[in-house]
Amino acid sequence: MPATTDEQLVDQIAEKVAAKMQSQSTLAGATYxxxxxxxxxxxxxxxxxxxxxxxxxxxxxxQSQSYGEVLRFQVSVATGSTGVLQxxxxxxxxxxxxxxKLSMITSxxxxxxxxxxxxxxxxxxxxxxxxxxxxxxxxxxxxSPLFWPGTKSDPYPLHQIxxxxxxxxxxxGANFSxxxxxxxxxxxxxxxxxxxxxxxxxxxxxxxxxxxxxxLKSGATLLASTGNSTAITASQVANVxxxxxxxxxxxxxxxxxxxxxLVQMGLPDVLTFALTVNSLIANMDAGDQLSTIEVTxxxxxxx
Numbered sequence: 001m002p003a004t005t006d007e008q009l010v011d012q013i014a015e016k017v018a019a020k021m022q023s024q025s026t027l028a029g030a031t032y033x034x035x036x037x038x039x040x041x042x043x044x045x046x047x048x049x050x051x052x053x054x055x056x057x058x059x060x061x062x063q064s065q066s067y068g069e070v071l072r073f074q075v076s077v078a079t080g081s082t083g084v085l086q087x088x089x090x091x092x093x094x095x096x097x098x099x100x101k102l103s104m105i106t107s108x109x110x111x112x113x114x115x116x117x118x119x120x121x122x123x124x125x126x127x128x129x130x131x132x133x134x135x136x137x138x139x140x141x142x143x144s145p146l147f148w149p150g151t152k153s154d155p156y157p158l159h160q161i162x163x164x165x166x167x168x169x170x171x172x173g174a175n176f177s178x179x180x181x182x183x184x185x186x187x188x189x190x191x192x193x194x195x196x197x198x199x200x201x202x203x204x205x206x207x208x209x210x211x212x213x214x215x216l217k218s219g220a221t222l223l224a225s226t227g228n229s230t231a232i233t234a235s236q237v238a239n240v241x242x243x244x245x246x247x248x249x250x251x252x253x254x255x256x257x258x259x260x261x262l263v264q265m266g267l268p269d270v271l272t273f274a275l276t277v278n279s280l281i282a283n284m285d286a287g288d289q290l291s292t293i294e295v296t297x298x299x300x301x302x303x
Contacts, residue, residue: 029149030056030096031120031133038089040119040129041077041102044161047114048078049140050103056096070098089121100135103145114140115161118148161300162195167293173286176293177278184299191300193271196243198294199279204287207234211282212263214242216270224268225280228253235259242267271300 033039033055041051053075057068077088097120104114117137122130135148139161165183170176176199180192197214209231216224230253232238239256242265254262277295281288 030098031135033092033095033097033120034122035094036091037120037122037132038091039097039100040117040121040131041088041090042117042119043077043086043088044115047104048076049114049116050074050076051090051118052101052103053090054098054100056098058094068095071095097135100148101145102136102140104140104142116140116146118146162296162298164294164296167199167295169289169291169293172289173284174290175279175281175284176290177276178295180275180277180295180297180299183295184297191271191273192275193269193298193300194244194267194275194277194295195298196241196245196296197267197277198239198241198292199290200292201232201238201240201281202289202291203232203234203236203238204285205235206285206287208283208285209233210238210284210288212238212240212265213280213282214240214265214267215278215280216268217276217278218272218274219276223270223272223275226265226267228263228265230261230263232261232263236261238263240265244269271298 039053041049043049051074053073055071055073057071075090100118102116102118115138118135119131120133120135122132136146138146140146163184167176167178167183180194181190184190184192194216201210201212203210210233211227211229211231213225213227215222226242228240236259238253238261240263244267252264254264256262279290281290
């Protein structure tokens with residue numbers, strides 16, 4: 001084996017120094033994770049989320065000029081209830097956390113909002129967990145993920161979470177009714193503010209003047225209601241939309257065809273805990289049908 005020249009030795013040393021400096025540069029701003037600790041993802045919503053992690057491990061050889069290898073992980077979690085804080089712990093070995101990203105998986109084009117936190121905790125198997133660091137905390141949507149490093153943390157969700165939900169179609173001739181907690185989850189201290197309600201009323205051939213009313217209740221107590229003053233008659237279809245942007249007490253009916261109408265109504269602005277929304281169709285026939293019922297609400301979680 002030929003002897004190593006001084007020039008070759010210098011080159012080898014330079015390569016090792018460069019590798020070392022590259023590893024140190026990669027670790028700039030990284031967080032050291034001790035063996036036995038955990039990353040804790042906390043989510044307030046009913047959604048499927050994906051957490052992506054990039055970790056730098058330690059080389060088993062203490063004489064090594066590098067810090068091991070870069071590993072990338074991806075894990076999906078399915079949460080259960082909006083308004084309730086849920087935690088998921090991911091045990092860690094000794095490593096450096098280089099980056100983290102949380103994405104939300106939803107179908108359709110709507111932007112549901114989820115409040116989420118990623119914490120670095122010690123001893124996740126005990127009830128007295130110590131939080132060393134919060135990497136990010138804030139709102140994530142299906143088009144706006146949370147990153148670390150890079151995302152400015154909002155440690156407490158003082159603002160609301162926007163969400164929407166569909167209500168199942170009632171039987172023919174029946175009105176719909178639903179509590180916000182059954183649609184979005186949450187506890188007794190979760191507040192709700194309905195921003196919009198939309199549905200379709202398809203009238204039977206029976207002659208009658210139908211009038212649309214939407215009610216907001218807390219338990220059995222009527223808090224507010226809104227309605228239209230233009231009758232929907234036999235064999236007509238009304239696409240109803242009520243929103244707080246429409247102005248409370250206002251109503252407009254627009255003709256969209258020979259038998260199709262757009263009913264726009266202002267929705268009273270109500271924020272409360274046990275909130276129920278229901279329809280009340282005056283002179284409703286047994287053959288009338290309500291369908292495509294959707295509610296958009298602001299949810300005020302309680303931590």
